[in-house]
Amino acid sequence: MTRHIPLNFYSDDTSALELAAPVCDELNNLSLSGFTAFDYSLQEHVLVLPVVLLFMADSPMHAEITSTMQPNVSLQPCRICNLKAENKKEKATGTYVDNFIGCKPNGYNVQQDLWCWTATKNSAYNTWELFQQGAPKNQIHLSITNLGVKDILNQTVMKVIQEDQDTRLVFNIKKLHEERTQQLFNPFFELKGFDGHKDTPVEVLHVVLLGILKYLYRDLIGGLSASKKEELIARLQSFDTCNLNIQPIKAKYLVQHYSSLVGKDFKVLIQAAPFVFFPLIEDSKRKIWNSLCHLSSFIFQTHIRDLKKYTAKINYFTQDFLLKLISASAQWVNKPKFHMLIHLSQSIARFGPASLFATEKFESYNGVVCQASIHSNRQSPSRDIANTFLNYSAIRYCLSGGYLQTESSRSNISSSYQVKNLLQKPRFPFFKKSSQFDLDCYNNAPSEIKTIYPDLDWLKIASFELGEHQSIKANSFITVKSQEITQNNFIAYITSIWGAKNLSQQKIYLQCLCCEILEMDTFYGMRTLKKINREEFLSAKTVISGINVQHHCAGAKCLIKRTLPRRLERQETDMMLKEVHHNYNCNLYVINTASLREQDEHHAPARIPLPAIQPLDVLNAVHNGLSEWKKSKNSKGKNKAPESMSSIDPSLA
Numbered sequence: 001m002t003r004h005i006p007l008n009f010y011s012d013d014t015s016a017l018e019l020a021a022p023v024c025d026e027l028n029n030l031s032l033s034g035f036t037a038f039d040y041s042l043q044e045h046v047l048v049l050p051v052v053l054l055f056m057a058d059s060p061m062h063a064e065i066t067s068t069m070q071p072n073v074s075l076q077p078c079r080i081c082n083l084k085a086e087n088k089k090e091k092a093t094g095t096y097v098d099n100f101i102g103c104k105p106n107g108y109n110v111q112q113d114l115w116c117w118t119a120t121k122n123s124a125y126n127t128w129e130l131f132q133q134g135a136p137k138n139q140i141h142l143s144i145t146n147l148g149v150k151d152i153l154n155q156t157v158m159k160v161i162q163e164d165q166d167t168r169l170v171f172n173i174k175k176l177h178e179e180r181t182q183q184l185f186n187p188f189f190e191l192k193g194f195d196g197h198k199d200t201p202v203e204v205l206h207v208v209l210l211g212i213l214k215y216l217y218r219d220l221i222g223g224l225s226a227s228k229k230e231e232l233i234a235r236l237q238s239f240d241t242c243n244l245n246i247q248p249i250k251a252k253y254l255v256q257h258y259s260s261l262v263g264k265d266f267k268v269l270i271q272a273a274p275f276v277f278f279p280l281i282e283d284s285k286r287k288i289w290n291s292l293c294h295l296s297s298f299i300f301q302t303h304i305r306d307l308k309k310y311t312a313k314i315n316y317f318t319q320d321f322l323l324k325l326i327s328a329s330a331q332w333v334n335k336p337k338f339h340m341l342i343h344l345s346q347s348i349a350r351f352g353p354a355s356l357f358a359t360e361k362f363e364s365y366n367g368v369v370c371q372a373s374i375h376s377n378r379q380s381p382s383r384d385i386a387n388t389f390l391n392y393s394a395i396r397y398c399l400s401g402g403y404l405q406t407e408s409s410r411s412n413i414s415s416s417y418q419v420k421n422l423l424q425k426p427r428f429p430f431f432k433k434s435s436q437f438d439l440d441c442y443n444n445a446p447s448e449i450k451t452i453y454p455d456l457d458w459l460k461i462a463s464f465e466l467g468e469h470q471s472i473k474a475n476s477f478i479t480v481k482s483q484e485i486t487q488n489n490f491i492a493y494i495t496s497i498w499g500a501k502n503l504s505q506q507k508i509y510l511q512c513l514c515c516e517i518l519e520m521d522t523f524y525g526m527r528t529l530k531k532i533n534r535e536e537f538l539s540a541k542t543v544i545s546g547i548n549v550q551h552h553c554a555g556a557k558c559l560i561k562r563t564l565p566r567r568l569e570r571q572e573t574d575m576m577l578k579e580v581h582h583n584y585n586c587n588l589y590v591i592n593t594a595s596l597r598e599q600d601e602h603h604a605p606a607r608i609p610l611p612a613i614q615p616l617d618v619l620n621a622v623h624n625g626l627s628e629w630k631k632s633k634n635s636k637g638k639n640k641a642p643e644s645m646s647s648i649d650p651s652l653a
Contacts, residue, residue, distance in 0.1 A: 016061060017153045021187040027052060028192050040403040040414065051193045054351055056359050058206040059337070066196035067124055067151040067186050068115070076148035077336035080197055080343045081112035084148065091333055092629060097622050100333045101322045102342040107615025109319075112342070115197040121189045123149040128184070131158050151186050201347030202340050204299055204354045209263040211337035213270060216292065220277060220285065221258045228280050229255055234560050234578035235276040242476045243546035244271055245469055245597050270296045271594050274524050275550050284328050290525040291321040293594035294608065299344065300596045302355050311345050316610055318342060323613065323621040330625030331632060368392065429472075429540040430506050431464040431499045448537045449498050449509050456500035456507060464497060464508050466543055472497075477515070477549040477589075479601045481542045489544060491515040491591075491605055493531050508540035517605055521590060523554045527606035530587045545601045548592040556586030 027050060034049040055065055063070050063079055071077040075085045083099055085091050095105065104110045127143050135143075140158070144150050161170055176183055182190050224232065236251035246268055254265060261269075273293055278286050295317040304310045318341045325332050332338055344354065351357050372388035373381060398404070401420050403412040445458035463473040472478060474497050479489050492512035500507045514536055518528040529549070551558065564579040565572040593606045 015152070016057075016064060017186060017188075020065075021183070024187040024191045028190065031192050038403055038405070038412065040401065040412075052191060052199070054199045054201055054357060055188075055194075055196075056203060056357050056362070057200070058203060058359060059340075062200045062203070064152050065186070065188055066115075066200055067120060067149050067189075069148055069150055071336040074148075074336075075145070078339055078343075079115065079200065080202075080340075080346075081114050082148075083112075083339060092330070092626065094622055094626060097326060097330050097333055097626065098618075100339050101319070101326060101618075101622075103618050103622075107618035117195045117197055120149050120196065121185075123147040124151040124154060124185055124189070127151070128154055128158075131161075137162070153187075154185050157184050198350065201351050201357045202344045202354075203357065203359055204344070205263050205358045207337045207340050207344075208296065208299055209266040211335070212292070212341070213266040213296075214261070215332075215335055215337075216288070217258060217261075217266070217269060220281060220289075221255065224280060230578060231560060232276060232280060234564075235279070235580060236272060237564065237577070238580035239272045239276055240548070240550055242473060243470075243548045243597065244595060246271070267300075267596060271548070271592065271596055274526065274592070274594055275553065275590075278524065279554065284324075287525075288321070288324045288328060291317060291324050294525075295321050295341075297594055297596060297599045297602070299354055301599045302353050303600075304348075304353055305600065307349065311349060313610070314345050314348070316613070318344070319613055323618060326625040327621035328625065329628045329632060330622065331629045332625075429464050429466050429508055429543070431461045431497075431508060445498055446496075446511055446537065449511075452509070452537075453500060453507060458498045458500045461497050461499045461508075464499065464540060466540070466545065470546065472540075472543060472546050476546055478510075478512075478546050479544040479605070480512075480538055481544060483542075489604070491517065491529060491547065491549075492536060492538065510538045510540060510543070512536045512538055515589075518588075520609065521552070521555075524552075524590050526593050527591045527608070528552060529589050529591060529605075531589075545598040547598060547602050548595045549589045550592055551582045551584075552586065552588040552590050553580060553582065555588050556583040558582050 030048075030050050034047050036045050037048050038044070039046045055062070057065065059071050066079045068079040069076050071079070075087070077083060085096050090096055098105055099112075102110060102112060127140060127147070127149070130143055131140055157173055160166065161173060164170060173184070188194060188196055221229070233251045233255050236249050236254060239249060241249065249268060249272070254261065254269065270293060273289050277289055281289070295314070298310070298314045298317060301310070322338065322341065325338065347357070348354055368388060369385055372385040375388075376384040398415055399419060401414050403414045405412055444460065449458055463471050466472045472494070474494050477491055477493055480492050482489055492510075492514055494510050494512050496511040498509050498511065512535070513531045514534045515529045516532050518530060520526070521528045559581050560578050561581050562576045562578050563581070564577040566575040566577050567573070591602060591606045593602050593608060595602050
């Protein structure tokens, strides 16, 4: 039996390695001797042996924990594999670009040479021994650069000894070196069962959202004129967010403040990108964004039904995205976060869906930290915050049905079942009273629905709850279970929702139009569909999920007009903003496979084709990217010229 318990540390004046030293010692003791605890499910005492599963952090903190180089300007930017360039000029060569995207010089995929945790520790010890032998600073710096191992804690110790300003501190360091040398190094070196290179997974908040998406969005906005930015705002404002579970889009904010957006803003943008960016950008950028949209939908998938198929698809879209990106300009190799994508599937195979080890979840603790700081006398802020965390954890434990032992009788007690019932999830599907339309009564209900339950009074409702955080509304698209075993699930469009409530339960029926799935669209790179003139009355229990479907504005040539009243202080004004006017005479829609919600239900009917990536495609992408880099203004002709095709692979010349 295993239980995952997160540990959170906070300090305003102490580094992570200094905080980790006593924690690592305690975890080592517990992993060897363990401790006893009462298991309320087994109703008996059990032995607990804690081990560290993984370390979640952003890239700079991961580099510090693993004692590798900071990735931003390093010649060895990866903490997982031995990606290396001898100097900055070598980054503009085909050899480095091939290694960056995980390919051989002949275009075939290659298994990266991974870091070894034992070798990393030995390299840090060797650098310390070199310092003890009296080596000069430049020799030590050269050793660190060549090995790619930089222990921040040990570097600080060296600096204190070299400066020799605090005699007592230097004496204590030398004494510690004689008695317990390991305390002068990264404490994670001694943490049992922990492999720094394997147990620091690729973190999608900072790598994907605040890294890759941020780079590409800034590049896109920087190339737009003022008129195109105004058009982008109009398209964002008109984007249909139905079944995406996101707040109304603040279009003007997303465009004007593009350099200071946070993770949730980029999640909105990546789901809207095909329908708001594609009309404004050239074909090469459109291909990059299309590939990134499909890749992101797999990255943020929270439930994996078949790991083997999932890994194959995410690896395919990763390679497809990197090739299209590099083909536009190989200069993107200066951003190490693009390279980290090739290791993401390894992290998912080891730890599960990427959302489980995203540091985004810890952002929710900011509110707790702020609350504890506000109600603190500022004398011991760390202690006050820790006590607040402890109180909340105790409350959660009690409400979850945990057992407490009384001091007098030494018996175990827990909260009543009535307390736990308050937290039980409601039975789905159901509709809220606030979603009813009072003007629509039994007489207006379709006769087909009245026939099913003639004794009930039917009301037209605006929406119903299909599951937690999933509200199905009228005038939206859904996937429905097929009544026949031999047929696949199908897509339907809800024209109206009808609900009735008897003494025992609610009844919900949907008036729908069936949809027909069509061919792939070359502009959006997604599957199209159309509504057909076949009406169905379906029970809400047959609904699998809601899906996001957008109008095919490119095919319908939808116009942008200044007809949207601007709202100031929650009041409509006479000032008009631009919005998209959909031409609904064109009965053509697009399944948004960039959706980050219910990805399987979007991808199953879309059936995205996956053409095989040939070695020649890799060679062409690398060659074109290096050529574009050479021609760009930023290189100024200083970098090495790209190799010809014959020098890359003579057999393909």
